Amino acid sequence: MSATSPLVAAMRQWRHTLSKEERWCILIVADPDALAAAMALKRIMQHRVKAVDIMRVNEVTRPDNLAMIRYLHIPVKAWQPEKAASYDRFAVVDSQPHHHVSLKDIPFSLVIDHHPLPPEPYEGAQLYDVRPDVGATCSMMTRYLQGLRITPAPLLATAMLYGIRTDTAAFERSGGEDDFRAYQWLSRYADTAILRRILRSEYLREWLPLFSRAFRSLVDCRGAGAQAWLNDVSSSDLLVAVADFFTRVHGLRWIAVSGIVAKNTVVVIFRGDGSRDIGRMADACFYDVGSAGGHRRLARAEFPLSAVPEGMKPQEFVLRRLQTRKLRAITARPATPESGTEAAAAEKTAPAALPAATADAVAEKAADSKTTRKAAPARRLRERPRRSTPAPDSHGGRSSADEESEREND
Numbered sequence: 001m002s003a004t005s006p007l008v009a010a011m012r013q014w015r016h017t018l019s020k021e022e023r024w025c026i027l028i029v030a031d032p033d034a035l036a037a038a039m040a041l042k043r044i045m046q047h048r049v050k051a052v053d054i055m056r057v058n059e060v061t062r063p064d065n066l067a068m069i070r071y072l073h074i075p076v077k078a079w080q081p082e083k084a085a086s087y088d089r090f091a092v093v094d095s096q097p098h099h100h101v102s103l104k105d106i107p108f109s110l111v112i113d114h115h116p117l118p119p120e121p122y123e124g125a126q127l128y129d130v131r132p133d134v135g136a137t138c139s140m141m142t143r144y145l146q147g148l149r150i151t152p153a154p155l156l157a158t159a160m161l162y163g164i165r166t167d168t169a170a171f172e173r174s175g176g177e178d179d180f181r182a183y184q185w186l187s188r189y190a191d192t193a194i195l196r197r198i199l200r201s202e203y204l205r206e207w208l209p210l211f212s213r214a215f216r217s218l219v220d221c222r223g224a225g226a227q228a229w230l231n232d233v234s235s236s237d238l239l240v241a242v243a244d245f246f247t248r249v250h251g252l253r254w255i256a257v258s259g260i261v262a263k264n265t266v267v268v269i270f271r272g273d274g275s276r277d278i279g280r281m282a283d284a285c286f287y288d289v290g291s292a293g294g295h296r297r298l299a300r301a302e303f304p305l306s307a308v309p310e311g312m313k314p315q316e317f318v319l320r321r322l323q324t325r326k327l328r329a330i331t332a333r334p335a336t337p338e339s340g341t342e343a344a345a346a347e348k349t350a351p352a353a354l355p356a357a358t359a360d361a362v363a364e365k366a367a368d369s370k371t372t373r374k375a376a377p378a379r380r381l382r383e384r385p386r387r388s389t390p391a392p393d394s395h396g397g398r399s400s401a402d403e404e405s406e407r408e409n410d
């Protein structure tokens with residue numbers, strides 16, 4: 001066994017200090033890795049304390065995360081700060097106290113996480129294990145379960161598997177030896193049918209009317225593309241969900257799904273199969289009315305409703321632009337941020353001020369995830385920057401990887 005053995009020893013020691021008198025609260029910024037790691041910690045503490053509650057400090061809105069909570073019976077509740085006094089001790093997993101306002105003033109006895117180390121060391125925790133080199137907190141928790149000789153029940157194993165899968169984007173974005181091994185071990189105990197069901201939970205019921213609008217409004221566009229107009233939507237994430245759906249249709253070279261967000265902004269989400277540079281196309285169609293751009297397969301444009309000429313319907317305007325605009329010369333295109341720092345900085349800015357591609361990527365990842373509390377490493381933005389030489393990538397083998405790593409949250 002490896003360098004983690006002292007950590008397991010520390011965990012064992014910590015477990016001996018638990019008291020039947022104490023009520024524990026595990027606080028998380030809920031995402032799959034955090035939810036599953038909290039379940040694992042609760043399992044480790046089982047029967048050794050009076051009570052363990054799992055509390056989330058954020059909202060869960062993504063359909064896959066909601067499905068995870070429902071199908072795996074994760075007993076997570078919304079954190080109410082005024083109830084803090086009813087707990088004796090606190091733990092945080094997959095986050096650190098400085099990551100979230102609701103966490104920062106709580107005296108944690110246990111911190112287990114895989115995000116970067118804090119600027120100043122955290123004092124006061126009996127068990128403190130922060131290892132930024134690990135792909136998921138669930139991989140760390142797996143090692144603890146193994147060390148304590150705890151066999152995970154199917155629902156716990158499934159949750160942890162999903163946690164690792166999500167944080168590493170199924171090992172495409174990150175993940176090392178520890179994560180692989182943990183994944184392999186957990187697979188023996190997990191329920192793959194439930195896992196598949198969670199992975200397939202991509203839409204919410206209330207989105208279905210949008211799909212019907214999309215199908216009804218679908219019109220063919222030049223170059224084997226199509227466009228759909230959804231009218232008013234509550235968030236551009238919904239346009240993204242609908243556009244992503246259409247990427248499953250073989251023979252549809254590109255799709256543009258558009259609608260009006262917040263009553264005054266027209267957003268167009270582009271998806272393409274890579275046969276043409278969709279980022280260039282978005283730019284060509286809308287650069288003069290707002291912000292537009294993206295990558296070869298993913299792009300976005302947004303502009304104020306007021307940019308639509310008097311007497312013209314916005315959907316007509318979008319369609320006309322899609323049909324008639326010619327591509328601009330490559331040199332005229334604005335730069336796309338490529339470094340992680342730029343992207344991280346961009347996350348804090350208002351979406352309208354962002355280069356479109358970044359805004360898109362951020363919006364998609366933001367849902368329940370914790371993009372704002374950690375700097376995005378450069379490897380997160382692994383889609384090919386649109387300024388790179390258009391490669392003959394249809395046989396690259398990574399063709400669908402880009403989109404997939406975007407859909408998955410982290």
Ligand SMILES: [Mn+2]
Nearest residue numbers: 033094137167
């Ligand atoms: Mn994580």
